Amino acid sequence: MTAKAFIAAPAGLTVSGEERRFFGAERPWGFILFARNVGSKNQLADLVAELKELGGRETTPIFIDQEGGRINRLRPPLAPAYPTPAAIGRLFALDPEAGERAAWLQGRLLAADVMAFGINADCVPCLDVPVAGAHSVIGDRAYGLNPETVAVLGRAVADGAMAGGVLPVMKHVPGHGRGNADSHLELPRVETSRNELAKSDFAPFRALATLPAAMTAHILYTDVDPRHPATLSPIVIDSVIRKEIGFDGLLMSDDMSMKALSGDLYDLSAAALTAGCDVVLHCNGEMDEMRRVASAAQPLAGDAERRAAACEAVIARRSETMDEAALRAEFARLMERLG
Template sequence: MERAADPSSIERLRRAGERSAPGASRGTAEISTMGGSKAWIAGAAGLSLSREERDFFAGERPWGFILFARNIDSQAQVSDLVAAMKEAGGRDTTPVFVDQEGGRVMRLRPPLAPAYPTPASIGRLFSLDRQAGERAAWLQGRLLAADVAAFGFNADCVPCLDVPVEGAHSVIGERAYGLNPDTVATLGRAVADGAMAGGVLPVIKHIPGHGRGDADSHLELPRVHTSRAALAVSDFAPFRSLNTLPAAMTAHILYTDIDPVRPATLSPIVISSVIREEIGFDGLLMSDDISMKALSGDLYDLSAQALMAGCDLLLHCNGDMEEMRRVAAAAQPLHGDAQRRADACEAIIGRGGEAASIEAMRAEYQDLMAQVA
């Protein structure tokens, strides 16, 4: 059943959050300590955690953390920052995420980590030789896991399951494994399996599909006018095929035939009726970065709407302290299904990686990808 975001409920949450926000009182810290981690993922401003950030995270208890290029300088520095974030989270399995896809989306770059061909290159190999393409996808997932795990990361925001169409914005482009939903699903599954074999939590994105977006959601809100029936056949299909994977990130997209008012991240219709019911995804659902320009409004209000719509977690990436205070004030301690899903993700992290000869895998991967170089 659709659960609408009641403005009066958001206003009550706002008043409660402002009373307990850092600087107002210590109420939020007390609540979050009693209830465990809160429903958000945080970034950091620089190359190390400041005293202010350490104190803030101790009180606001984000479930996990994420690093971006501004946080990355050297092997030792990144490893120290990841370790500090895990310490702030208070658990060995505190998730620390990075976007390491291959192609243009690589936060860790040479000499810190190898460069990889685009996901689309794997799709081209798959079109020539299905077995070779699927093996290359698994190897890329496994090698990416080894690369990020060397710094202490235990979560990677891959694979991208979006299916681009002609005329769409290029923000997805070669980040997609192909233009066919079955290809995207097959290769996305292999990448995710490779990541988990390396002890790294994968996050499928951008559910229920960013491939038709007419804008870059980092800068403005994309709109998709395609009918729900047509979306179900193509855009939703890879996510439906991979609906048992542990975690997913929403698309900041307005699907006008499904909810003409609210983008997916804020839409109880999209999250309940499409993501949870039609696609059948019961894993951990995190928002895309709540501070992206696709969403407009006060960050407390946006955060409250996303949680009320059905997101399990809020993702905030830019490390801006004042913005983080607004997001953290809206986030509540994880409980119920959200806690169950979060625990399942941490269980994958806790298993660790399988023993493997990374150099042998790297050589095999390079031989396979040489066919489409």
């Protein structure tokens, strides 16, 4: 049975009987984990193993947001804390070679942290380029304030993740840096011209267009599509993401339950898939909502199935061997240069 075009999230530390029946019947393509799903080392490893069993294949994607800085679902003692992406950007400004190496190391070490539990997909790098006056939801999650820096460091992080056998997901395409609101709470609007967006916001995604996966931004770009946020916009997805940026990898929505989107979860999910998202993401674990999302999602087929298979091929690669202690020591030495 082919997996369906959605990513689901369990509600707690274990898979409930109701969830087991639902996931087994509806076959989401992958799963995503949050702090509510993280207890002990053994508990988390068991949860991941059960989700892969329900997915029916060892390459079932198990996603997490583990960026470094303030966005981390795994925290000490389960995983180390890391500097913010912005700190790596400051090192890059001081010494480009050292900054790029630190970015690769952080990607590689984040991969080691999540793979210790069997988690095989990390929603990094964040390629958003903040501007003055934008909402702080991105802030120090960005690697810099210019698209060139963000592209170089984002590429290094993604390469480090893949060297560790982890699927990276660049976000939030085509750019969240100008958002005037937190899309978890309301819909941001960006009124910047498309030409200006192409020079700055779109540029890091265009530079990294060969990466295997990306996550959409729940943002209304009024000069591109004044009616629909990117996740629901055939214009943004086809004209900007697929054609102008040139991305042909798997496009997953940001969380469909975020307040930036309003309406029934069936209608929203169907609209996102019709607009051109390959899979839709649902994060809060609410069973009634998941049922609506699953009802809208169809079995993966065509380009979406091809792109999903390419992502699983990244997961299937064996991670490159490393001297973890030596790489952690090198990373620490590089970051100490910031004082």
